[in-house]
Amino acid sequence: MEKKRILEDGLLELYLTGELPIELMSDVEKALKEDKDLKAQFDALEADFERMGMEQAIIPPNEVKENLINSLEQTDKRKINWLPLSIAAGLALIFAFSTFLMYSRWQDAENYLNNLQSQTAELQRRVENLESDYQLTSTRLESINNVNVVPLVLYGNHKAPNAKAVAYVNHKSKVVIINPRGLPALPTNRTYQMWSDVDGEMINMGILSTDQELITLKYIENAESLNITIEPAGGNDHPTVEELVSYVTL
Amino acid sequence: METNFSDNRLIERLLSGDKNALYQLYDKYSGALYGVILRMCRDEDKAKDLLQETFIKIWKNIGAFDASKGRFYTWAYRIARNTTLNSFRSKNELIQTDDISVYDTKTVSEDAPDYTELKGSIKKLEPHHQRAITLVYYMGYTHQEAHEVMGVPLGTFKSYVRQALKQLRKTYSNELVWLWFIFELMA
Numbered sequence A: 001m002e003k004k005r006i007l008e009d010g011l012l013e014l015y016l017t018g019e020l021p022i023e024l025m026s027d028v029e030k031a032l033k034e035d036k037d038l039k040a041q042f043d044a045l046e047a048d049f050e051r052m053g054m055e056q057a058i059i060p061p062n063e064v065k066e067n068l069i070n071s072l073e074q075t076d077k078r079k080i081n082w083l084p085l086s087i088a089a090g091l092a093l094i095f096a097f098s099t100f101l102m103y104s105r106w107q108d109a110e111n112y113l114n115n116l117q118s119q120t121a122e123l124q125r126r127v128e129n130l131e132s133d134y135q136l137t138s139t140r141l142e143s144i145n146n147v148n149v150v151p152l153v154l155y156g157n158h159k160a161p162n163a164k165a166v167a168y169v170n171h172k173s174k175v176v177i178i179n180p181r182g183l184p185a186l187p188t189n190r191t192y193q194m195w196s197d198v199d200g201e202m203i204n205m206g207i208l209s210t211d212q213e214l215i216t217l218k219y220i221e222n223a224e225s226l227n228i229t230i231e232p233a234g235g236n237d238h239p240t241v242e243e244l245v246s247y248v249t250l
Numbered sequence B: 001m002e003t004n005f006s007d008n009r010l011i012e013r014l015l016s017g018d019k020n021a022l023y024q025l026y027d028k029y030s031g032a033l034y035g036v037i038l039r040m041c042r043d044e045d046k047a048k049d050l051l052q053e054t055f056i057k058i059w060k061n062i063g064a065f066d067a068s069k070g071r072f073y074t075w076a077y078r079i080a081r082n083t084t085l086n087s088f089r090s091k092n093e094l095i096q097t098d099d100i101s102v103y104d105t106k107t108v109s110e111d112a113p114d115y116t117e118l119k120g121s122i123k124k125l126e127p128h129h130q131r132a133i134t135l136v137y138y139m140g141y142t143h144q145e146a147h148e149v150m151g152v153p154l155g156t157f158k159s160y161v162r163q164a165l166k167q168l169r170k171t172y173s174n175e176l177v178w179l180w181f182i183f184e185l186m187a
Helices: A003-008 A011-017 A024-035 A036-055 A062-076 A080-144 B002-015 B019-043 B044-064 B072-091 B120-126 B127-138 B143-150 B154-186
Strands: A149-155 A164-170 A175-179 A190-198 A201-208 A213-217 A223-233 A244-249
Touching: A003 A011, A003 A024, A003 A036, A011 A024, A011 A244, A011 B072, A011 B127, A011 B154, A024 A036, A036 B019, A036 B072, A036 B120, A036 B127, A062 B019, A062 B044, A080 A149, A080 A164, A080 A190, A149 A223, A164 A244, A201 A213, A201 A223, A201 B072, A201 B120, A213 B072, B002 B019, B002 B044, B002 B072, B019 B044, B019 B127, B044 B072, B120 B127, B120 B154, B127 B143, B127 B154, B143 B154
Parallel strands: none
Antiparallel strands: A149 A164, A149 A244, A164 A175, A175 A213, A190 A201, A190 A223, A223 A244
16 A cells, blocks of 8 residues: 555554554555554654653552452452352252161161061961961871770769860870860879779879870770879879779770 | 563563563553543543453453554553443443533533543644544544544544644654753753
């Protein structure tokens, strides 16, 4: 661009204040670079402009500089971004709360489970008891309710008129079972004892305690009769014949 | 060119992130820039904010400053001027009154000090030269707008500005001569 046009159109003045249209900017800058005289004129213009600026200066209040310093120093300090931190804290809180909730529920469930387990164990025990009771009962029933079993009733004599015992004798399996519940109770130092009579000799079959329902006794071969005597507690080697309370012939 | 030399050293420090260099440039130029901003917006509170904003822009954009193309003051002046004009545009405060001033009439109270009053050598200029300089450099008008305000053709207005600046230069030179004379006398 011609120097004359730049000067006459006042383009340097426009360039100075930044008003120059962009399309002329590079032309003027190029001319300033190439033409030393033009550059000297612009330098003088700038110098005058700056001098005028200094002349028209108004001292700003100190607070502007203070604020500027504060704002620049503040941007230096790494700003703590509270948003993600607070979100994280909130999440942590929720997590802690739900963990606590889960823990207490888990504890409840654990207690409940323990209760259930002990109840189950109790039920199991009862079932086992029932089973063993049932087995015992069915075994007893089987041993009594059998075609090979001969039931014999032993009635009390004058010594024990109301006494009654039932003996079940199975000659095939050689088992004798007796129900002594019908015998009257004895003092603690006395007991009922049962004997088999074989060719006039009394052979011990065992002791009868009245608190049991069925007692299995020794089966004696070729027994002619069954006899119950009252003996000292613990039983006797030989029957006290005077104390015979009941007998039955086989 | 001592001024330019010391400015350039400050700018080099500024480029390397030295904030103290900015504060030194602030001490040197804030008055001149505040004079421009305050005369343009006529509102002290706003002018203070705009001056701060101007220096923050200088801090952030110093990389764009090219010392080979001109003085730091010229560059900083453009930033201050544009920042102030933008604040008018953004807040729709550019209301032209009868005398076509660039101010929001509401912000100017009767008691407010007249910030537009110019000082120093400008006052020695002829009134139309004074007005031309004031409109363009201290009120934020473009040459295009200012010639309409003054009611003269654009070419005439431009020559007003040129003559005014020429006149100013003469005054400054005379002042220098006088200063030289005084120094000589003192010596």
